[in-house]
Amino acid sequence: MPAGEAVNKSVHPFDKDRLDALLNRRFFFAPAFEIYNGVAGLYDYGPPGSSLQANIINEWRKHFVIEEHMLELDTTIMTPSKVFETSGHVARFADWMVKDTKTGEVLRADHLVKGVLEARLAGDREARGKAAQPEKEDDKKKKKKIKTTAVKLEDSVVAEYESVLAQLDNYSGPELGELCRKYTINNPDTGNEVGEPQQFNLMFKSSIGPTGHLPGFLRPETAQGHFLNFSRLLEFNNGRVPFASAHIGKSFRNEISPRAGLMRVREFTMAEIEHYVDPLDKSHERFSEVKDVKMALLDRNTQSGGHTTISHMTIGEAVEKGVIANETLGYFLARVKLFLLKIGIDENRLRFRQHMGNEMAHYATDCWDAEIQSSYGWVECVGCADRAAYDLSVHSEATGHDLKVRQALEEPIIEEKFVPEFNKKVTGKTFGKDFAIIQKVFETLSEEQFAKIKGELAQGGTTISKDGKEFKLTAEHLSIERKTFKKNVREFTPNVIEPSFGLGRILYSLLEHSFWSREQDVERGVLSLPPVVAPTKVLIVPISAKSEFSPLLQEVSSKLRKGGVYSRVDDSNTSIGRRYARNDELGTPFGVTLDFASVKNRTMTLRERDSTDQLIGDIDEVISVVTDLVQGTMDWAEACKRLPAYDGVQAVD
Amino acid sequence: MPAGEAVNKSVHPFDKDRLDALLNRRFFFAPAFEIYNGVAGLYDYGPPGSSLQANIINEWRKHFVIEEHMLELDTTIMTPSKVFETSGHVARFADWMVKDTKTGEVLRADHLVKGVLEARLAGDREARGKAAQPEKEDDKKKKKKIKTTAVKLEDSVVAEYESVLAQLDNYSGPELGELCRKYTINNPDTGNEVGEPQQFNLMFKSSIGPTGHLPGFLRPETAQGHFLNFSRLLEFNNGRVPFASAHIGKSFRNEISPRAGLMRVREFTMAEIEHYVDPLDKSHERFSEVKDVKMALLDRNTQSGGHTTISHMTIGEAVEKGVIANETLGYFLARVKLFLLKIGIDENRLRFRQHMGNEMAHYATDCWDAEIQSSYGWVECVGCADRAAYDLSVHSEATGHDLKVRQALEEPIIEEKFVPEFNKKVTGKTFGKDFAIIQKVFETLSEEQFAKIKGELAQGGTTISKDGKEFKLTAEHLSIERKTFKKNVREFTPNVIEPSFGLGRILYSLLEHSFWSREQDVERGVLSLPPVVAPTKVLIVPISAKSEFSPLLQEVSSKLRKGGVYSRVDDSNTSIGRRYARNDELGTPFGVTLDFASVKNRTMTLRERDSTDQLIGDIDEVISVVTDLVQGTMDWAEACKRLPAYDGVQAVD
Structure with missing residues (x-):
């Protein structure tokens, strides 16, 4: 029996007030500056909240950065105004x-x-x-x-x-x-x-340095920090695309009147990926690994028709049918889903919604939000946009810095093109310094225009005009020749595909999805957080605070630490049942109890949070089982096969 | 032979320009907004820099937070003005x-x-x-x-x-x-x-919300976020002290004209611990574990005498002699030293300097800086202050919120005290509403004053005065009695001992301490970062990019990942020697080479960065050895015993 399968978690309807009270009481998070009466939209994470957040970040780093060899950055929050003037935020990031x-x-x-x-x-x-x-x-x-x-x-x-x-x-x-x-x-x-x-x-404004002449803004997203470092990143990656940069950090938005808990805040932790890709080839090397991932999609057309019907299909089908613009975008959508499920988001309350035409930034070519359902409705928690070449282009233009990729062509491209061959002496004599103007005009002509002029010259002459001036040219001044060019290097501005995660929103949604109350007592709330993100993995409970348990406590917690398992000891002076109840609220998935039998026979009981089932075994074997459980290499059903059930008379319920 | 012991790392004198060029070229860090010509005091970390920073943070978290069960927080950067008015920053945090x-x-x-x-x-x-x-x-x-x-x-x-x-x-x-x-x-x-x-x-100022009436500052330290949450933290810790909170996060200081690289920046990552302790008992439970740690101390008296002579003694001696104020402060100084050595700081370039009287914040009772020597001189990288009860007291006073610890006394304190027993009828009649004033006066009297009045009453009467009024009292109005009181609860504002780490300064100092050039070629720079913090632990080098190596590459990197070892593959089209040289600059401690023998015999060579020595063995054995090396459970000398030396004709130098 997998952990908690037999447990009915939905006997009691979801009660937000009860969850809020738990999160407050256990200090998952709380209004910042609470003793100064707080400030709307600003929150502090307490020990379980910051631990949960750190674990989500850690898993994110493994799932994305390490798995895909992304280049991680840590860039500056305080940003001079001109950067956001270029990006368009100064003019448009407003409500x-x-x-x-x-x-x-x-x-x-x-x-x-x-x-x-x-x-x-x-x-x-x-x-x-x-x-x-x-x-x-x-x-x-x-x-x-x-x-x-x-x-x-x-x-x-x-x-x-x-x-x-x-x-x-x-x-x-x-x-x-x-x-x-x-x-x-x-x-x-x-x-x-x-x-x-x-x-x-919505950007917080400040001033950098003592002069007052250098306005600065707190970044509202980490993205610009990636783009400004593009040349360095490209060099670090030996000049090759595709590759991705990643950044986890705080961003700030001065919301007008935030009132939706962690869902709309003025300061928040984001995790952003910018994946740089050849605009002519948005395929993805590892797409085949995810092509069978089932997606719940709400596309643009369905919404325009006034509906919210979800289509279920694999990401492979969605890309093939053109529902999702390209493989790379599809790859990330599937990977986002896998990540969210891994940390414990309920698959049935997760959908991917495509932006409608008028919703999308003007430069984006396609955009999908991972929306998670909670008491706040369906809320965007991850945005995945194909930003095309917009950002790199505007920064390159504003600074004069080249933000292009140069790709050596395996086969050089051979091109035939028309070129004007001037008789410089004659043309110079006829037109004086207007010759330069004429040359400029020829630089901008299309192949069709060259062909036409070539024909006109053959028939006596042509007339070109520029800025109201007209110039009559004949075969004496120039001829139009057909020439062969060989290009060994292709230059292009890469397109950017950006998955952008609002970690606070994900964290809060996860808490709602994890929360339920025991059938026998609605007051006994449980957070069924998966071990991978749970703040504490194992609670060690000595049956009493007597010093005879100290050596065993030391031994067990040090052996768990060696196995990479984060445990806590609760030797407070209350019943074992109350200690477990407190840790159910903290989402601690496993508990081990040390009693007099442990001292005598070296046995220890192991409790699973959701089912409250208990097993018993030799201390070292229990440690080995719980380590496997925490690392996800064993599930509770297997654990039940390894260790006998324990139904001793412990006051655990 | 331990790793690199036989290597002479100081043949070439330290050359800061050469190190700076390496750090820039390999994108450890770079001026932020570089393509917009940068802003003084703002830097971005590139892939190796942010990875190094993340590893230092990870080690910090293990060494302090997990090891000592500290309560971690993640609090808000944008802070309403009144918080910093109370803390004194608005008035005094200025240059x-x-x-x-x-x-x-x-x-x-x-x-x-x-x-x-x-x-x-x-x-x-x-x-x-x-x-x-x-x-x-x-x-x-x-x-x-x-x-x-x-x-x-x-x-x-x-x-x-x-x-x-x-x-x-x-x-x-x-x-x-x-x-x-x-x-x-x-x-x-x-x-x-x-x-x-x-x-x-020096605080960056902004405005919170759309009204313009709520000024805010970016925090210049994380400390206030701990103090404001003290009641919640205390409750989380079941009302008991001592305990510590910990916070890793960005802080901001609008320096006037920063010009010292990462040593003086406007935005930086701090790691701060606030350890709350009974003012009457600053002993530390685990002091005995560190008492023999040798410290290089530069105390207040030596400095006042105009000297910089270092005293060497154990932390146990220093506390015993009163050089360091108390055990808890001493405990943290020793733990700070152990942490810095663990991540690779040179012990000979680390000292602890005590603040002189005029240097210390007015509320601090003792303060020591861990100073690390680099090309910028001796720079404070960790400050350890005993802040007494200052912060909790001022916030409590400003907000009316109680920030005290209540301690149930095992033995109630029995106290005998004088109390006035008024004859209310008589006194009320004599003094009317001035009776209240008289009662107030008696509330503030000391035991000595009571004893004196008792004597005077016995001899006929006493006179007390308040606000210019005089009241003559006799034994008819009151008697002074000796009474017994029993106190079951002790209340106190805890003292705070604060180790505060500037991670950027530590990171930069570490880079200087790790940098050297190969004897045979000064251009070949090496960063001898310890495996625990090195951005990449193992470089996997296939002798060529041929596809026949792909299955082995996959196998080796997946096995390393399972062992928790972060590796990178370099299959670029240059010589193995150049690939290793590039990774010496990145501080990658180990390299494994896959060649045709690997495909045929499943052997692999293992290279140590500092000595460039190579060993050879079966692929799985090499993976097991390198995993132990990275995890620090084996050193290079042991590895040399496990695997035979390799002196094949590889172009690794």
């Missing part, structure tokens, strides 16, 4: 906000419109006696419940509201302002009108 | 700067005075035909060479300059300004005068 005209409270304009209209539609449905529509749970941006009142709306008004909501991401700030006036959308907290929408840039 | 009166260039005032006076003293020594004094290398704050000219100074002037330099950390801003005028200290770059010193706060 529209409105102010309550009386209280001055600031609201995000699109969230306000959405919240109020949705509340009215819900009131309408209520008045019509209809149940809430299932689409509601898709509403990932909703943050604060607005009270609904059962008021029936005209059918035409309902249609209008629905149309507004469908296009919400398309409205400009002034249009959002118009909507507020047209539909009398006020601050729902106060009933007051709101002012004109104003743009608010 | 004095001066501006060049013509160019506006900004200089740090103390660095300017120091640099110019030292250059003059050096010029004087030159003029007197003296060699540079050995003290010069102690100058850890010097950043930019100021040109010296051989000008002899009056003896009295020399004495004056030396006295100024000795007290440099004591001068206020206005005093630094006076010094500039008195000694005509100008900007050495331009020769221009400088203006009056102004205070410049």
Whole structure:
């Protein structure tokens, strides 16, 4: 029997308040600066939270960086303004906000419109006696419940509201302002009108150095740090593509009024990969390894049709059918899924949603979000975009630094091209310094234009014009020749495929997916975190704090540490059952108990968290089994075959 | 023979330019935003640099957090102003700067005075035909060479300059300004005068949220994040002290004009421990484990005497003699030393320097810096301070949140105390509402005062006064009684002992200590990084890129990965010797070569980086040996016993 299979984890419906209380009580995370009354959108991770985060990062590094030999970076957070001017963030990384005209409270304009209209539609449905529509749970941006009142709306008004909501991401700030006036959308907290929408840039601004003349921003993503180092990375990789850089680090977004726990925060840990690939060849060497991975896809066309029906297919099929743009993007989507399952995300609450045309950054060619379902709805936790050559191109243009790949061609490319052969003496004499202008014009001509001019010259002459001036040329001035060129090197700006992970969102979703309560007592919460990410792997519980257990405690924890297993001792003065209950809340997957029999016979019991089943065996054998369990080379069913069950009279429940 | 023992690593004198070129070429780190011409004091770590950093962090976590069951945190960087108002950073975390009166260039005032006076003293020594004094290398704050000219100074002037330099950390801003005028200290770059010193706060300032009314700072240290969470941490630790919290993360300091590479940067990774301890008992449970660790100490008294002589003694002796204030501080100093040696810092270039009275923060009771010697002099890399109860006290006072420890006393404390027993009726009648004032006065009296009043009452009466009023009391109003009190709980604010690590400084010092050039060719640089921190542990080198090696490459790297050893394959199209030379620069300690014999006989050679010695053996045996070597359970001498030497004709040198 695999661990916990016989355990019914869904007897009690999911209760967010209960989970929140557990996470707070056990200090997974808490509002930062709590004793100073906190600041919205800023959180601190306590010991189990930061350990869980460190383990997720560690697994991420193994799954992506080490497995694929990515080049890891640690780049700077404080960034001079000109970098973000080039990337477009200074101009465009902004949300529209409105102010309550009386209280001055600031609201995000699109969230306000959405919240109020949705509340009215819900009131309408209520008045019509209809149940809430299932689409509601898709509403990932909703943050604060607005009270609904059962008021029936005209059918035409309902249609209008629905149309507004469908296009919400398309409205400009002034249009959002118009909507507020047209539909009398006020601050729902106060009933007051709101002012004109104003743009608010989401980057935290500061100033570098003592002069005050060097504005800087905290990065809102790590991506630019990769791009700026592209030449160095390429050189490190011996000039070859494809390759990827990876970066785990903090980013900052000065959200207008964050109210969704870890799902919308002002400071967060990201893990980003930038995979550089030949724009003409987006195949992936290892695609065959993942081609059979089943994916739950919500594509662009389905959404445009107003549906949220999921298509299930393998990543191989999806790429073959063109649902996903290319192999490399498909490879990463499958790898993202495998990673999320490995750390414990529920497969049934994971889908990949394609961005619609209007949602995508203007430069992206395809973009899919890994969305995880939680009490906040379906929330983007990993974005996977094909950013094309946008970033490298704009930075290259702004700085004059070449960010291209040079590829020696195995077979040189032989090309025949028209070239102008000027009779410099004659042409110089005729046109003086305008000769230079004429030469420039010829540099920009297409093959077709050359062919045409060649024909005209043969028939007496041609006329070219530039900046309003006309130049009449004859065969005396030049001839058009056909010449052969050999190219040994191909130059190109690589395209970038970017999987970008919001670790806090993943961590919180994982906590929701892992949480349940024991059938016999709803107050006994359990976090079924997989051993690979659980903050502590093994709890060592001596039956009492008596000193006769000390040598065994030392021995067991030192042997576990040698096996790479992180354990903790709980020798506090409470019952074994209470100590285990406390560690169920911390997600500790295994427990070993040392009692008087351990001292006498060197036996030890081993408890599995989800089933609370216990086995017993020789201390060294139990250590060997639990090490295998933690490292994932053995499951509980196998452990049950290796060690006899224990049903002694321990107060473990 | 241990690895590399027979190798002479000091044939060529240390050459910083050569090391800098290597670090730049191999992208250990580079100026951030380089293609935008960079920003002083901001650096990006490339693949080997970030891997080295991650390995140092990993070892730090094992050595401190896991070994000692510390409670790890991940707290917020962006901090509301009021937190740093309480901690004192808003008022005091500042340096004095001066501006060049013509160019506006900004200089740090103390660095300017120091640099110019030292250059003059050096010029004087030159003029007197003296060699540079050995003290010069102690100058850890010097950043930019100021040109010296051989000008002899009056003896009295020399004495004056030396006295100024000795007290440099004591001068206020206005005093630094006076010094500039008195000694005509100008900007050495331009020769221009400088203006009056102004205070410049080193915290980066920003604004949180859209209102503009919530100023925030980027933290300059992680410490405050620990202190603000103290109550939660204490609860997590079941209310008991001592315990420690730990935090690894970025901090920010807006340095005035940083010019010392990784030694003085504006954004950096710190690792900080806050160890909470009973102020009445600073012993440490595990002190006996480290008591014999030998320390190189430079204490406060030696320095005040104008000397830099190192005392060598064990940490046990140092604590016993009172050189180091207490066991807990001593324990951490020894553990810091063990950590630094483990990652490869040269023991002979490591010392612990005690802060002098005027150097220490006003609240600290003792403070020692682990200083590492490099081309920048002796630089503080780890600060270990006993911060007493300062931080917890000020935050508790500012917020009204109790940050105390409550300790159930095993034996209740029985105390006899004087208490006033008022005859309420009589006293109330005599004094009306002034009775309350009288009661207040009695609450603040000492035992001595009570005893005196008791005597006076017995002799007729006493007079007490408050706010100019006098009250005459007799035995009718009250009696003073001796009563017994029993206290079951002791309350106290714990003291904090803080080891604080600047990881970038440690990392750079380690690179200097690891760098040398091969005897036969100074251009062949080697970084002798210990396996535990080396970015790559094993380089796998196939003799050619032919596909017949692929299965073996796969096998070897997968077996190494299973053993937890991070390897890389170099199948580039250059000689094996060049591939090894490249990896000597990256600090890769071991290399294995696959050649045709490997395919035929399953043999593989194993190369040690420092000696370039090679062994040969069966592939699986070599994998087992190299795994032990990397994990530190075997040294090269043992490996030489396990496997025969190889002196085949490979072009490895």
